[in-house]
Amino acid sequence: MMPNFPCCHVLAGRHAPTLGGESPRSGRCRASLAVALSTLAIAGVAVAACSTGSADQVTRPSAVGMTSSTPAYYSDGNTTLYQVAIPVPLPVRKPTTAERQALGAAPSGTPYPHAPFLKAADENLEVHYIITNVDDAPHAVWLLIDPWNEFVRWEPGVTVVSDEETLPNEGYDHLLSIPPKQRVEGTITSDDMQEVAVKLASVEKLLASAQAMTPMSTTTAMSAMDSSLQTTTLANHIFDYHNRSNSGDPLYTPWIPPVIAGLTGFDLGLRTEEQANVAVEVTVDVIDLNGNRFVAQDSTDTKIGLPPKVLSPPSARF
Numbered sequence: 001m002m003p004n005f006p007c008c009h010v011l012a013g014r015h016a017p018t019l020g021g022e023s024p025r026s027g028r029c030r031a032s033l034a035v036a037l038s039t040l041a042i043a044g045v046a047v048a049a050c051s052t053g054s055a056d057q058v059t060r061p062s063a064v065g066m067t068s069s070t071p072a073y074y075s076d077g078n079t080t081l082y083q084v085a086i087p088v089p090l091p092v093r094k095p096t097t098a099e100r101q102a103l104g105a106a107p108s109g110t111p112y113p114h115a116p117f118l119k120a121a122d123e124n125l126e127v128h129y130i131i132t133n134v135d136d137a138p139h140a141v142w143l144l145i146d147p148w149n150e151f152v153r154w155e156p157g158v159t160v161v162s163d164e165e166t167l168p169n170e171g172y173d174h175l176l177s178i179p180p181k182q183r184v185e186g187t188i189t190s191d192d193m194q195e196v197a198v199k200l201a202s203v204e205k206l207l208a209s210a211q212a213m214t215p216m217s218t219t220t221a222m223s224a225m226d227s228s229l230q231t232t233t234l235a236n237h238i239f240d241y242h243n244r245s246n247s248g249d250p251l252y253t254p255w256i257p258p259v260i261a262g263l264t265g266f267d268l269g270l271r272t273e274e275q276a277n278v279a280v281e282v283t284v285d286v287i288d289l290n291g292n293r294f295v296a297q298d299s300t301d302t303k304i305g306l307p308p309k310v311l312s313p314p315s316a317r318f
Helices: 033-040 097-103 190-208 220-239
Strands: 007-010 062-066 080-089 123-133 139-149 152-154 158-162 165-168 172-178 182-188 263-272 278-288 309-311
Touching (some): 062 080, 080 139, 123 139, 123 172, 139 190, 152 263, 190 220, 190 263
Antiparallel strands (some): 123 182, 123 278, 139 172, 139 263
């Protein structure tokens, strides 16, 4: 089955952006959003709340940008990467003490410490983005979505394979070509956001499994390193944009838990291989399919907030 690439089009000019292949992934650096946006002069996005339910809504815009003075996050003499990111929490309601106690133990075959309060089936999410390039040259830009659920926050990092090779690990990334002096808008569909939740839950199960801790190599001296690298490779395979949970992939399917925790937020980022003046702004359409898992925009209910644990591949460095 072919993957559903995000819908996108150029807001100015005649040519649509091209979608490219995968690229090494870096760790993250945080840029000053105010400086980036003032430098890039990002156009505003109109936002209106939905009226289909008390907690169904369009989130307020979140934006992050990099400038030509943003320092490289990673450089090894062969590869140089520039990256910025910000957290984007979704308005998930924090469960009450009684609700938490009623959740019970984690279902068999899941990696969670207890049953999830928010399941993937409880939500419908659609992410709308605008990427702006104010330079006179085109740029290849990766739109980065590193997901969270109520238990973990995905931080990919990089893997040092050898003295000559360092490979940034995968998140849920999209490569787009942004023409000069133009903006590109697009949508990450609800189906793709469901897939993001499945990918995170599957990698969470992989990394919690005994197999992730057991050497896969028969060479004793290298077994620990081989196991770490192989587990990281498998995590990257699961997160690879082209690999889907419904494809019957023998390396992916066995790790899909019977219950998928819903997304409670994500880290939004941009990455380039050259200095650039680019920025991204997103809003998220949120539909509360359960009916009481999200906080309405006019509500004072407490939100669930950041997950308590950062999850990374075993060989990741930052």
